[in-house]
Amino acid sequence: MEExxxxxxxxxxxxxxxxxxxxxxxxxxxRRRLDLYVDSSTSWRLDRLAKEWGCTLAAVVxxxxxxxxxxxxxxxxxxxx
Numbered sequence: 001m002e003e004x005x006x007x008x009x010x011x012x013x014x015x016x017x018x019x020x021x022x023x024x025x026x027x028x029x030x031r032r033r034l035d036l037y038v039d040s041s042t043s044w045r046l047d048r049l050a051k052e053w054g055c056t057l058a059a060v061v062x063x064x065x066x067x068x069x070x071x072x073x074x075x076x077x078x079x080x081x
Contacts, residue, residue, distance in 0.1 A: 034061075
């Protein structure tokens with residue numbers, strides 16, 4: 001009986017072509033990674049918001065940050081003369 005080796009295909013492509021791959025990489029570079037710890041009650045609340053809003057934890061943090069930005073704009077960006 002003769003054994004045949006199957007050709008390894010590797011992982012599937014994520015992008016349809018080179019331009020799409022480069023575009024995705026550039027978009028990723030516009031983001032920043034945050035590694036942080038929060039207490040369990042805060043984690044629960046963030047998870048609950050993500051479920052209710054139908055989005056990721058990152059999107060929850062972005063949305064809350066933008067809402068805080070609107071509320072505290074004067075504190076974050078004080079007018080200087």
